[in-house]
Amino acid sequence: MSSGLEEAQWRWRRNLLPEGDPLVTALEEFAARPRNHILREVRQVDPVTGEPGPVQDLTVTDGRCTTGPSPYSGPRQPERKRPCAWYAVSGMVDAHAHVSSLADLVGLLVHGVTGCRQLWGEPAHLLAEGARRARHVVLPRLWVTAGVVDGPATRLPDAVTVLADDKAVRRVIEESLAFGYHGLKIYDDIEPAVMDRLANACRRAGIPVVGHVPERVPFATAARVLRTSEHLYGVVPNVFRLPQDRRWPSLAGALSATGVRERAAEMSDALAGSGPHRHLICPTLVCWRARSGERHRTRHSRTALAAATPSRRRAWQHAAREALRLDPVEARLRGATVDRLGELVARTEGVAARLLVGTDCGNPFVLAGPSFHKELAELERAGLSFGALLRAATVNAYRAMTPALPGTGRTAAVPASSDLVLYRRHPNDRVAGLARPDAVLIDGVLLDEADLDRLWALRLSVSGLTASDWPRGELDPPIPGDRPTEGMSVLAERTTQ
Structure with a gap:
């Protein structure tokens, strides 16, 4: 990308897989396991x-899954009476992540x-x-x-590639293809004419365009150009560009009772x-929710x-303070304004077939993993069905990650995932039940409950924590006495010393 961006990328993260790291060692050990299995019932x-x-058998051959009849040979009984060893959900996808560490x-x-x-994206992500x-890890x-x-x-200006003319558009596409990136993300201030030229050039090259709906581009126009849009921008204002004292009043005004209905209708028309x-x-x-400062569903512990991640901790501390x-009233x-964002999603006609589950993890108090299931819980509270949420977390996400067909702007046939949870x-039709898998089948490698517990313990040990501090499957860590302020002040003192 541009020299400034390239320098920033390589300066901050050259490698997400440091040699000798205990997490890397464990993931390398798992990669050496057999990738052929038969899962019964x-x-x-x-x-x-x-x-x-x-109930079926699942045969896994070099990471690919096929099904067949169960070997259950007892007396034929109604389906609900037949034994079942596993319930399998397709591998889920965080559709908006900012991963910065292993x-x-x-x-x-x-x-x-x-x-x-x-x-x-950064080169480190491509290396991983x-x-x-x-299949090294x-x-x-x-x-x-x-x-x-x-x-x-x-x-x-120091962290993005600036597109000011056709030459810059050509260069960003050439470099994206050369380095093997999967798509381009646009931001708030791209000019409509430049966005149009970029979209046409990306369509010819088979590069999907995703990202924020620019402030000077109508949502209906962006919906015809972008494969995905993030944060509901374009339908609601990007309030985080405003001075801090105007952010939440502006969003609340946009999401009044009338505003929710109008914006849901606008989004329905644009999607259609x-x-x-x-x-x-x-x-x-x-x-x-995490950026609102609301303390009920975001536990600032x-x-x-x-x-x-250490490089992000200062921002998290600031958000906690x-x-x-x-x-508390504010x-x-x-928090009620965020609830209305969920109402906007639920009211939009056809959105259940167009929805993605993404967290923006990396932002303060949005931790990779647990926050994915908190996002599912937000959408469930908004009124989305269990099936609609599974589709958003799996089928729709696979489509969002499928390569584009050059010259058409359309995606190739969406492959079924052989990853299973x-x-x-x-x-039982409750998304909270998805947060603690008993096993994960990923690219043919079967990780059982002990493996998942081991990985989570290693992940926590990087932060000086243990599994008792944050049990696997819990969306937030327990807070003794439910008083988060005391612990945070101690941590803030330690980090500033």
Whole structure:
């Protein structure tokens, strides 16, 4: 990318797989395991309806799955009486991630997230994805954008590729193809004319364009150009560009009772007219919630702060202080505004077929892994069905990660994933049941409960924590006495010394 961006990328993260790291060692050991299995008496959960299928055997051959009749040979009984050893859900995808460490990738894996879209890519992410494809390590699949592109008025001139003319457009496409990035992410200040030229050039090259809906581009126009849009921008304003005292009042005003209905209708019309490539929406409600300062569903605890990637910890500390200083009444008002974002999603006609589950993990108090299931819980509270959420976390995400057909803007046929998340009990139509898998089958490697516990313990040990500090499957760490302020002040003192 541009020299400034390239320097920033290589300066910050050259490698997500440091030699000798205990997590790397464990993932290399797992990669050497057999990739052929027979799993007996499995009921695969339909990712559209959420209903379990018939009991079958699952044969895994070099990472690919096929099904067959169960060897159950007892007296023929009704389907509900037949034994079932496993319920299998397709591998889930965090559709909006900012992974900055191996601990982040492991956090995803142990929570059943076998893929992610890295929407601010760096060479380190491509190196990790290459190691996964070569089967040197067991990792979630990474779909990586070539950093971020924006216009000359960008707020982040040292961190993005600025597109000011046709020459810059050609260069960013050539470099994306040369380095093997999977897509391009656009930001808020790209000019409409430049965005149009970029989209046409990317269509010819077979490069998907994703990202923020620019402020000067109508949402309906963006929905015809972008494969995915993030954070509901374009439908609601990007309030985080405003001065801090205007952010939440502006969002609340946009989401009044009338505003929710109007914006849902606007989004419904735009999606209906988005054409054959079927634009996808990634709301990232869990990140909106964390940025609100609301303290009920975002637990600003010492444990959560410790679990942050070190390079991000200062930002997390700042967010915690801001939340703790926030008036409780104001915090509840902001939380109610995020609830209305969920209402907007639920009211939009056809959004269930266009939805993605993404977290924006890496932002303060949005931890890779647990926050994926917090996003599912946000969407469930908004009124989305269990089947709609499974589809958003799996089938829709696979489509978002499928290569584009050059010259058409459409995607190739979406392959079925052979990654599976396995449970001894059916999640019973509640997404909370998905947060603690009993096993994960990823690229043919079977990780059982002991393996997942080991990985989670190693991931926590990177932060000086143990599994008792944050049990696997818990969306937030327990807080003794439910008083987060004391622990955070201690941590803040330690980090500033």
